[in-house]
Amino acid sequence: MDKKGRSNSSVMLGEQAVNRGAGGETHQTADAGYDTLTTQQGTPVSDDQNTLRQGARGPALMEDAHFREKIFHFDHERIPERVVHARGYGAHGFFETYEPLTDLTRADIFQRAGEKTPVFVRFSTVAGNKGSADLARDVRGFAVKFYTKEGNWDLVGNNIPVFFIQDAINFPDLVHSVKQEPDRDFPQAQSAHDNFWDFVSLMPESMHMIMWVMSDRAIPRSFRFMEGFGVHTFRLVNAEGQSTFVKFHWKPKLGMQSVVWNEAVKINGADPDFHRRDLWNAIQSGDYPEWELGLQTFDQEFADSFDFDILDATKLIPEDVLPVTPVGRLVLDRMPENFFAETEQVAFMTQNVVPGIDFSNDPLLQGRNFSYLDTQIKRLGGPNFAHLPINAPKCPFHHFQQDGHMAFTNPKGRANYEPNSWGTEIGGPREAPMQGFQTIAQEAEGPKVRLRAESFADHYSQARQFYRSQTSVEQKHIGAALVFELSNCETLAIRERVVSHLLNIDTDLAQTVATGLGLGALPKAAPPAAKPKMDLKPSDALSILKNGPKQFKGRKLGILITDGVDTGLLKAVETAATEAGATVERIAPTVGGVKASDGTHLPAHRKIDGGPSVLFDAVAILVSEAGVAALLKLPPARDFVADAYAHYKFCGFTQTAMPLFAKAGLPKELDKGFVKLAQPADAKGFVQACAALRFWDRPDGA
Numbered sequence: 102m103d104k105k106g107r108s109n110s111s112v113m114l115g116e117q118a119v120n121r122g123a124g125g126e127t128h129q130t131a132d133a134g135y136d137t138l139t140t141q142q143g144t145p146v147s148d149d150q151n152t153l154r155q156g157a158r159g160p161a162l163m164e165d166a167h168f169r170e171k172i173f174h175f176d177h178e179r180i181p182e183r184v185v186h187a188r189g190y191g192a193h194g195f196f197e198t199y200e201p202l203t204d205l206t207r208a209d210i211f212q213r214a215g216e217k218t219p220v221f222v223r224f225s226t227v228a229g230n231k232g233s234a235d236l237a238r239d240v241r242g243f244a245v246k247f248y249t250k251e252g253n254w255d256l257v258g259n260n261i262p263v264f265f266i267q268d269a270i271n272f273p274d275l276v277h278s279v280k281q282e283p284d285r286d287f288p289q290a291q292s293a294h295d296n297f298w299d300f301v302s303l304m305p306e307s308m309h310m311i312m313w314v315m316s317d318r319a320i321p322r323s324f325r326f327m328e329g330f331g332v333h334t335f336r337l338v339n340a341e342g343q344s345t346f347v348k349f350h351w352k353p354k355l356g357m358q359s360v361v362w363n364e365a366v367k368i369n370g371a372d373p374d375f376h377r378r379d380l381w382n383a384i385q386s387g388d389y390p391e392w393e394l395g396l397q398t399f400d401q402e403f404a405d406s407f408d409f410d411i412l413d414a415t416k417l418i419p420e421d422v423l424p425v426t427p428v429g430r431l432v433l434d435r436m437p438e439n440f441f442a443e444t445e446q447v448a449f450m451t452q453n454v455v456p457g458i459d460f461s462n463d464p465l466l467q468g469r470n471f472s473y474l475d476t477q478i479k480r481l482g483g484p485n486f487a488h489l490p491i492n493a494p495k496c497p498f499h500h501f502q503q504d505g506h507m508a509f510t511n512p513k514g515r516a517n518y519e520p521n522s523w524g525t526e527i528g529g530p531r532e533a534p535m536q537g538f539q540t541i542a543q544e545a546e547g548p549k550v551r552l553r554a555e556s557f558a559d560h561y562s563q564a565r566q567f568y569r570s571q572t573s574v575e576q577k578h579i580g581a582a583l584v585f586e587l588s589n590c591e592t593l594a595i596r597e598r599v600v601s602h603l604l605n606i607d608t609d610l611a612q613t614v615a616t617g618l619g620l621g622a623l624p625k626a627a628p629p630a631a632k633p634k635m636d637l638k639p640s641d642a643l644s645i646l647k648n649g650p651k652q653f654k655g656r657k658l659g660i661l662i663t664d665g666v667d668t669g670l671l672k673a674v675e676t677a678a679t680e681a682g683a684t685v686e687r688i689a690p691t692v693g694g695v696k697a698s699d700g701t702h703l704p705a706h707r708k709i710d711g712g713p714s715v716l717f718d719a720v721a722i723l724v725s726e727a728g729v730a731a732l733l734k735l736p737p738a739r740d741f742v743a744d745a746y747a748h749y750k751f752c753g754f755t756q757t758a759m760p761l762f763a764k765a766g767l768p769k770e771l772d773k774g775f776v777k778l779a780q781p782a783d784a785k786g787f788v789q790a791c792a793a794l795r796f797w798d799r800p801d802g803a
């Protein structure tokens with residue numbers, strides 16, 4: 102005991118053993134039935150609250166091995182974040198094969214109907230740092246590790262089917278340009294700055310991707326509502342060694358959905374973890390997100406007849422030209438037990454393919470196959486990252502790789518080389534010529550050159566096709582995004598250079614952007630690429646809105662309530678929404694909840710300040726006359742309504758909400774996106790209307 106009666110060790114308090122901190126606060130100890138706290142060496146720790154010191158008020162002692170171990174470990178807790186895709190969120194699940202694909206591939210995963218293969222999936226943004234906000238305008242990574250019975254297959258894709266560049270040698274420059282500018286270290290998680298637009302405007306091959314990134318694809322509502330793509334052309338190889346080209350697609354079962362830009366900006370403030378929370382909540386509540394894997398397969402003849410080079414990652418093959426065939430489903434049903442051990446340490450590598458899947462000569466893919474191994478060695482500290490449980494295959498594996506940092510599964514026995522003559526008992530593994538991975542024997546010849554094929558030269562036709570495939574709402578968003586981004590570029594010449602490319606894509610778009618930027622006159626169009634620009638047929642599959650899900654399932658309704666709320670009406674709305682497969686949150690002036698019309702106490706999920714309407718897909722305003730009077734004095738309540746209106750959301754309301762609508766500046770004549778809830782029977786109709794997700798026919802939306 103010290104002079105103040107504090108203890109440095111456990112004391113008995115009644116029946117319970119406790120440990121005391123400096124402030125005299127108590128901590129329950131192992132003596133009370135907890136596991137014993139130990140050092141990393143397994144030595145039991147008696148006191149984790151006080152460093153060893155010379156006398157109660159004296160200097161700390163070097164001898165305190167437990168303190169030193171704890172602090173040293175803490176000092177080393179961070180590992181280098183991924184140079185791109187630093188911010189990510191992962192989940193476990195399975196892939197289920199629909200039908201055997203034996204004619205196309207010998208990949209074990211596609212041999213048996215109903216085969217379930219464990220997977221780990223990591224979604225990510227690209228440019229932002231690890232702590233950046235989820236709703237940045239950015240490409241989303243969609244990386245899937247299949248733990249197949251013949252090794253790990255990593256399909257390291259994005260939510261956009263094309264890429265900025267054609268050759269991996271440009272990747273460091275692309276990434277440098279989009280990340281923070283090096284002298285000032287900002288802006289992070291944003292492409293809206295000079296360096297990025299300077300680079301892409303000097304790389305016309307990026308223009309197709311730019312159309313996608315300026316579209317709402319780059320601000321998805323959640324990971325659950327976005328598509329995924331393997332991007333490159335790969336090969337499937339069957340048991341006879343015949344190969345078929347393939348492009349991989351992921352289609353979300355709940356349909357695609359994005360937010361609008363003004364909403365994205367506000368979500369980033371209200372909940373920077375919006376996408377993480379969404380995935381976590383969905384999986385924890387048993388509402389498992391699901392995607393279908395689809396294949397576009399084609400032969401050399403198709404490749405030769407296609408308008409573009411199938412090795413060019415800035416091009417896609419429209420679904421109308423080559424349909425996507427579903428071959429299986431991906432279900433995410435389990436969150437990692439520990440974020441760092443699994444999501445942070447997972448190492449995806451494009452070169453992880455299995456027998457039956459092979460690469461094409463896409464120069465971007467070929468470069469990636471080099472980069473990913475290198476990055477994992479750097480990031481995870483050595484060559485043994487495959488020993489980490491998240492990266493280890495789940496099938497038997499035997500090899501002679503040994504030693505290095507953290508080698509904890511070195512091969513056993515004497516033989517650590519082959520060939521050897523030690524026999525099957527101790528001689529270790531051998532090659533399997535028939536079963537093993539075999540690279541497709543493709544002829545290759547020609548001079549060693551640094552040359553881009555002529556067939557890669559048309560940079561505008563598919564950009565134009567993408568733009569012209571969008572609904573007018575989506576086209577408006579692309580124009581607005583370009584104006585926003587370029588308005589954040591300080592250099593006039595860069596703004597003009599981008600518009601000069603847009604003139605090769607669509608003159609109306611170029612004009613819209615030029616006007617939005619206040620350019621005095623249109624610049625000259627960028628020199629056309631070597632190949633002439635083609636007018637391709639628009640493809641509906643490229644639009645999000647033309648493929649609307651028409652369901653409210655998996656979405657979220659926010660209900661703003663006050664004291665005096667009609668309990669029957671509230672319950673009816675909540676029931677209708679949950680029956681439609683949506684989740685519901687109540688928002689109230691205080692998180693403690695409200696006193697309903699029938700005197701019952703109804704708890705709330707959020708206080709109005711922390712529950713803005715941007716967090717919901719649709720809203721309902723169920724308020725009493727007295728309640729609305731109180732809301733009028735709360736700016737967040739006005740924002741709740743004004744934002745829901747500006748973001749084209751469906752809004753159910755009681756007549757009593759009208760003063761709040763007036764205060765929020767809504768028009769007197771409400772549009773059909775506003776559904777009056779006069780009685781409980783109206784709830785179903787409101788929720789049915791919400792299935793359209795947004796009421797786009799609102800002229801003064803954001």
Ligand code: HDD
Pocket residue numbers: 183184185186189223224225241242243244257258259263264268269270272331332333414447448449465468469472473476477
């Ligand atoms: Fe990459 C990470 C997707 C081009 C080099 N990339 C990374 C991740 C995804 C992609 C989803 C995150 C994986 C995870 O969650 O851990 N990358 C793509 C796609 C590309 C692409 C779809 C084009 C079609 N990448 C690309 C090129 C290079 C890289 C051309 C280099 C030559 N990518 C990397 C990397 C990363 C990475 C540096 C950073 C962290 C990591 O690998 O594990 O190696």
